Amino acid sequence: MDYAAGGHGGPPHYRRRLRVRNPLYLARWADNRIPMGGRASRRPIEIFAAIFVAAGFIYSFHLGTDALGASEAYSAWAAGKPGVGAILRTPVLHDPGKQVFYYVILHYYTRIFGLSEVSLRSLSVIFSLATLVLVFAIGCEMFDDNTALAAAAMWAFNPLAVVFAHTARMYSMLIALALAQLWTLWRVRKRPSMSGAVACGIAGAALLYTHLGGILFIGVGVAMLVRDYIGGKRNPMAWLAIAITLALFMPYVPVARAQSETLIAGHWLDWIGTGYEYPLAIKVVFLLGAATVAMWFVVARTRDAGGDGQLVWLGAWTILPGLMLAAGSVVIRPMFNLRYVAPSTATIALLMAAGLARVSVKWRNLLVAGFALACLIVLPFDRVDPQPWRDFATQVSQGGSSDPVFFESGFVSIGNAPSVANDGFPFGYYSVPFDYYFRGSNPRIAIPGFDSTSARMTIGERVSSAGGGWLVSWKDGDAVTSELPDPKRFSAVEKYRGEHLAFYRITPVRK
Template identity: 70%
Template sequence: MTEAGSATVESLSGDRPSRRPLEIFAAIFVAAGSIYFFHLGTDSLGASEAYSAWAAAKPGVGAIVRTPVLHDPGKQVFYYVVLHYYTRILGLSEISLRSMSAIFSLATLMLVFALGCEMFDESTALAAAAMWAFNPLAVVFAHTARMYSMLIAIALAHLLTLLRVRSRPGIMGGIGCGILGAAMLYTHMAGLLILGAEAAILLRDLARGRRDSVAWMAIVLAIALFLPYLPVAIRQSQDLIYGHWLDYLGPPYNYPLAGKLAAGLVAAGVTSWLVFGRAVERDGNEPLRVLVAWIGLPALAFAVGSVILRPMFNPRYLSPGIAAAALLIAGSIGAWSTKWRNLLAAGFALACLIMLPFARTEPPPWRDLAGQVTAGGASEPVFFESGYVSNGNTADVSNGGFPFGYYSVPFNYYFKGANSRIAIPGFDAAAARMTIEERVSEAGGGWLVSWKDRDEVNSELPDANRFRVVETYRQPHLAIYRITPAVK
């Protein structure tokens, strides 16, 4: 074929987009949906999932808003509110609670494809979707009744609308982008770092003579809509820093000042290069640099914050960037070789499918524990440690966290019996031990559900000469003990 004829064919195919990528994406979408909705009710809820059910079961929005403020700081309210109305229709079963996450995970898959089309082309979008669809992390988020699948979907939708108003400004698009940005903040505080990364992207545009007025308006609108909740978020942050170490904030590493300064300088250098560095892409919109900034700057902030302040790096809080990384990988390799991009996407998807059966973790014990307590009799109390779930030498710090006991919520989801649930102070081992010994002696038996490791929990276990203590379950941050009076 002559060069002119080849150019004509390419021109015609460009005018009429191929349906093949869409057809392949539809097949991937159906396969992913089958996996995301598979066995949603098999395992009992984890502790955090039970808190989602507990918050969703509240009578109204006001009570839902008070839940993270009083009992579970650091958790934003939008997910709980949406889940509340969703479960009013479908109920509070494991399948109902987790199915909303599966729906948002499918929405994420569509958004990955849409972002790929917006930033690159349909073939790159298809490769990115294939790499994300069967990723074990994507499946875990789809199977977990937590806010992370919603956070990913909203964050990617916000990025998509921001890119569109950046290239095709429109007031309605800017308003929609701002609302999505606020929804992201109300879903998880990590959204603040994403907004910061987007501001850095727009600042680069400004430095290169591109004003992006509507995009800036969207960022400002998102922050303005979040301002009414800011005092609550500040109070939550104080609780997180001084007590709530279950998720990510732990005791400081006490790095030397020189190390902290070096980390700060590295972060400043990387950020400056992303904002003011020389352009290396032919596309004036710089999609690869945009993705590097959107993914990398929040991760960098968490990493540097862990060095300067306290440990705070957790992959869950970077979940939107992990999903967007599929776009970065597909776009980067596609710029070098479309053949290798397609082979990598297909191979990675196949490897993920092979790994999925082996990626299943041990199910939480709450359903089994409820059956064991029932068999033990209605007179036996169940003890739960109050206070924040903490690590290392922080367990003896007096605080008012989780006054009813952190693990009482997942236990109560499955156990409806009359057994007394007794909160003992997790930060006062002597008082906890005295209460356990007294109540177990009266009832003839009991159960302790602890978030402490073996060394920490020993000081609150009853006297081994007068009581028999059997550890029936042990996982990180969770142990269950059967306690009975010793036979004389």
């Protein structure tokens, strides 16, 4: 037998060398090393597809059932502007911190599908489904298909994910763009390329143009690249991606700076209030503690130091943004809100799926399945309270068409009303959601929310001449009582009382 001719005879060591050099044999050998041929790699994708479809159904369920909230109505108001120029002025004047990209996208989306509750919220459904895909993609990129599947299952039916999908605000878009920036940054870090750097830079700029909170995640990305640099990993393409992001956002910096000053100095609903009176020592200790944690992520040697540092990256991305806001809340003013670190809530799923796998893949899978099932059971009972704006509109329409509706102008605050004159929301913060549902001719009158004496006089005069009126207020307790006219001359009946929202029917007392 001619050994060179490929016969099967010959010494065993020769047959081994011949098979190793045979590509067909190598392919069959590799295939035998994979359970079930190639089917094992397809199974996570098939299961993910089923999760994706189920999530799409849940995210789309009852989109138009509840009335829009006040902030959602602002999205509709901005999207309904006649053009991009008018949209660009919206966050500058009325909605600091919320940037223009979401409003522009929503503007063109609603030109096709309309301004109904379903249409406005369906864009959030699309971004939420994109987030689910990105969670799976990041899991595959950083770990493996099964870890990616576990993370996707944990996030898909999480009540937070459902809430973001059902809300016509930019937060679902914020999460999707932040994860896109993380995914592209990780890819360009591992496989440097000019196209990857450009894609990552554009994703980062889109993130910043969506919400100022994106600065936190860009900052974490920079910190992790500094960690790479200290560790001897030089990747100019990753730094180029950050440079592209900053260059694209540079034209908007003056506006963002003005907005930041307003956010810090002003009093804004659901985000910032009167500074806590912590002792200086507590502020210093908390600031140093936060800085120490941040420095640990940047310089500490970990078990992942010899690998790619996936858990360190995800840990920094999950912990540091919230830690920065918490430190700012103690040192400056309250500013922490879960919505502003929403992308971190998605990476918690990735972090847990990867961390649990290091302990036990079997127990990881069981816990993930149990968590997903628990979320599905809880979802029907986890609905937010319905918004009252449809009911307000109905009540006003049943009254006289000449009865004025009063709205407080000025910056909106939690707790004590600001007493300093300001030009925030000159038409009244709550006039926007009210006008979304009410189409009557009743006069809308703005009263100064920072001057209760002037507000009380205006309400008394207009109600006397019209024979009745309505007050929609964001104030609580004594703050709103101080605006109501003399109880000896006017009857003020509270029709609704909710969180930072009250509705009154005011009529002259009949003698």
